[in-house]
Amino acid sequence: MKEMNMEHVSNSKMIKEINEQKVLRLIYSEGPIARVDLAKKTGLTQQAITNIVNRLLNENVIIETSATVSGGGRRPIPLEMNSSNLFAIGIELAVKYIKGALIDFKNNSIKEVVKLVPLYKNESHPMEYIFNVIETLLDYVPDSKGLKGIGLSIQGLVDSKNGTIIYSPGLGWRNFPLKERLEIRYGSIPIYLENDANLLGVVGCLNGVLADSKHSVTFKFDYGVGSAFIFNGQLINGANYVAGEFGHYKTFSGKYAKPCHCGSKGCLTTLASISGLRRNLGIELNELISRIRNKDPEALRLYAKIKCVTAKAIANVVTLLNPEYILFTGRIIDQVGDFVIPVLEKEIKKMVPDTCSNFKILVIETPDESKTAAGLVMNYFLDIPLDKFY
Ligand SMILES: [Zn+2]
Numbered sequence: 001m002k003e004m005n006m007e008h009v010s011n012s013k014m015i016k017e018i019n020e021q022k023v024l025r026l027i028y029s030e031g032p033i034a035r036v037d038l039a040k041k042t043g044l045t046q047q048a049i050t051n052i053v054n055r056l057l058n059e060n061v062i063i064e065t066s067a068t069v070s071g072g073g074r075r076p077i078p079l080e081m082n083s084s085n086l087f088a089i090g091i092e093l094a095v096k097y098i099k100g101a102l103i104d105f106k107n108n109s110i111k112e113v114v115k116l117v118p119l120y121k122n123e124s125h126p127m128e129y130i131f132n133v134i135e136t137l138l139d140y141v142p143d144s145k146g147l148k149g150i151g152l153s154i155q156g157l158v159d160s161k162n163g164t165i166i167y168s169p170g171l172g173w174r175n176f177p178l179k180e181r182l183e184i185r186y187g188s189i190p191i192y193l194e195n196d197a198n199l200l201g202v203v204g205c206l207n208g209v210l211a212d213s214k215h216s217v218t219f220k221f222d223y224g225v226g227s228a229f230i231f232n233g234q235l236i237n238g239a240n241y242v243a244g245e246f247g248h249y250k251t252f253s254g255k256y257a258k259p260c261h262c263g264s265k266g267c268l269t270t271l272a273s274i275s276g277l278r279r280n281l282g283i284e285l286n287e288l289i290s291r292i293r294n295k296d297p298e299a300l301r302l303y304a305k306i307k308c309v310t311a312k313a314i315a316n317v318v319t320l321l322n323p324e325y326i327l328f329t330g331r332i333i334d335q336v337g338d339f340v341i342p343v344l345e346k347e348i349k350k351m352v353p354d355t356c357s358n359f360k361i362l363v364i365e366t367p368d369e370s371k372t373a374a375g376l377v378m379n380y381f382l383d384i385p386l387d388k389f390y
Contacts, residue, residue, distance in 0.1 A: 019044060021384045023052045024061065024081075028105075028382050029211075032065050032078030053079060060085065060145070081105060086381075089137050089150045090374025091130065092196075095170035095223075098126070100133040101370040102140055105148075105378055107207070111140040112370070120172050127181060134186070149190035150182065151199075151376035153369045155224060158195040159241045165193075166242060169261055170223075192376050196220065196369060198244065200329060201228025202235055203375035206382070209362050210325060217323045219246065219314065222330035222366065224276075225269040229321060246317070247273065251309040256302075268313055272306050274331065289336060307340065311347035318348060322356040328363045337363050 022042050027033055030041075039049045056062045063082045083105035092099040097117060102110045113136045115129050134150060141147050156168030163179020165171070182191045194202065201218040204210035210218075210230070218228040227246035229236040236243045247269030248262050257266035258280040270276045277283050281302070291299035314326070326348075328341060341363055349357050 018384055019048065020052050020055070021382065023049065024056060025382045025384065027056075027062055027079055028081050031062075031080035033080075034076035034078050036076055038079075084108070085143060085146045087141055087143075087147045088374040088377035088381075089134065089141075089147070090370045090372065090377070091133060091150065091152045092369035092373060093126065093130070093152060093154050093168075093171060094369075095155075098129045098133050099368075099370040100137050101368070101374055102137040103371060103374045107371070107375075109371070110142070111137055113137060123172055123174075123176055126171050126173075130182075131185065134182075147189060148381045149192055149377035150186070151192045151194070151373040151380075152178070153196045153199050153373040153376075154178075154193060155196050155222075155226070157242050157245070158193055158198075160192070160194050160198070161237070161241045163191065163193055166240075190377070190380070192380050194373075194376055195226065195228075195242075195244075197226025197246075198228040198235055199369070199372050199376055200327070200367070201230050202379055203372050204327060204364075205230055205233065206375060206379045208375075209364060210327060213325045215321065215323045216325040216327060217314075217317055217321060218327040218329070220330040220366075221272060221328070221332035223274045225273045226330075227317075229317075231321065246313070249313045249316075251313045252305075256305055268310065271302075272310050272332075285332060285335065307343060307347070311344050312351065314344070315348045315351035318352045318356055318359060323359055326359055326361050328361065329366055331366055333363060334366055 019042065023038055023044075026038060026041055035046070035049050035053055038044075038053070039046050042049070053062070057064070060082055062079050064077045065080055086105040087110070088103055088105070090101045090103065098115045100113045104110060113133050115133050117126070117129050120126050154165060154168055155170060156173070157166035159166055163177065165173040165176040165178050167174055179191050179193055197218060197220045200220060201210070201216065204218065205213065205216070210216050213230075214233045216230045220226040225247035227244045229244050248260065248264065248267040250264065250266045251268050252258070252266040252271065256271060258270040259265050260267040260270050270280050274285050277285060277288060288299055288302070292303050318326070328337060333341070341361060345361050
């Protein structure tokens, strides 16, 4: 009997938390919004809304704005996020530099820092640079109570739940407990990690081009190939939090099937990425582009092959997941997207069943990853903790 009561208490606490997050997210996405509209949209009682709003006002997370003048009667006071007093730090960990940004929840940049790094000597070496960048930014936080966390964007296999880097060849990390190292140093500041491509999908859904979409796939063609699959508004994580490794989708056979750093052969990233072209064919992206423009026959054959297998791999993903949107980004897309994307779209549409061919294509210039990583903090702060149901 006692156990059942405990369970009841923890369930009601969880529902309370979820309702509070629902209200907070609505105020973020639709604010300024009045209490009466929050009750209508959430289906919660006026009393429940009053209790939640009072808590959020006390915590200084939301503010009351002045009511607009309307004819007669009591005018409801709209609420909005206290966005200029809430802050996030975002860090991009790249092979040659560490970039950090301190932003407020309105996406205004307060301070940015870039630290160029030589070759990392050992697995602890990157930490010196990361600490340095974070500590520079911490000095600029206007009010430390408003700092809601530090987000980090990492190219590589990231276990975002446990905060470990499973494998990042560029940073020299294997099973590296990055979150733990940062928590030891920064105590109560929440730390969030995510793979760079997943980040784009998640933050794109929060306040970017994917904001009105529930089902999307994001592909990043850059130094490597990354992707993020969003289903029902949630990132598909997989059992070990490493789902969506589209770069290791097996697409090549024959003479182009090169060994991949993952240990396998014929992975998409071995040819359709900056590092793959460099490692396997000894060619830089710019050189390949100029040879294609000069109609060099061998370069044209390679381009045709890459285009064909990329379209096929994406068509298979579309057939399986039926997304509303396909988002393309990354430095390769920045350079050749203009002529490659229309061709890819046509090829993909030819290959998928009619039932899932009505997807829309979006292309964005490679965003500043440190700011996207700060967006991850906002996303967690506003997240509805659905995983607590499982
Ligand atoms: Zn691979």
